[in-house]
Amino acid sequence: MHPREQPPPSLDLAKLKLPGKPKVRRVVIEPYVDHTGGDELLVWILFDDATTDREFMSPGVREAERVIMDAVMATGDARFPYTRLLRSREYRRRRAC
């Protein structure tokens, strides 16, 4: 099967040791072709709408990203998980466009 046709892995957020703040509301994983043409994954890490810009500079965001990236890599999927960090409403707005 071509890597692009492989279903992306799924994560159970309840089983991950995510920091309490900022709150991760949802993770969306989809196939992705990166700038080198490689078949990889795109991982949308969606934080609570109340997350402030300052909180996006906090260690909690990096910790959440680390936990989620490591969890994706631990599924055995060889595709690299490129992450996008944003608020849930920003993601919804993007999708609506």
Place this chain on the structure above:
Amino acid sequence: MTGYPERLLAQALHLAERDRFRPEQANLRRAVGATYYALFHALIGASCAELVGSGTNQRGLRALPARGYSHTEMERASRAFAQGRNGLPHGLRTILGESEITTPLRDLAKLLQLVQEARHKADYDLTVGWQRSGVIARITAVASCLEYLRRARTANDLRIYLVSILVWNRISNR
């Protein structure tokens, strides 16, 4: 904050925070670019210091290998280090001994891939809109990595990584 990478990061933060309400996409895109190049140049500086020495009398010599780094080669090396010890070729595992790749170095290796991809998107893909939240998160992450590079310069795994990003294409199959 005095070095060139730190100045690039300060510029990135300035651009990302410049527009109070609705950030200009042009400012966010340039912020993403400056963020990537802050990490890129910090790695090259640390790598050259590792190879040549960090003394002021070696400044000229350090400039010699500095032009020999390639974005692709650095990305490939980072991809391997991000996977931890098992992602490395046999020769590097031998040099590493029994130790694992530490979490801060794996974070750095992953971040290099993330910001390189983001830089490419920001410069060439105008269909993708950028949010301030994601951009400042990346700026902060790169700032942490710059701090790690200063703090852990003598760590064995970091030293191996810093050499590998210059010679990866020649050593990755050994």
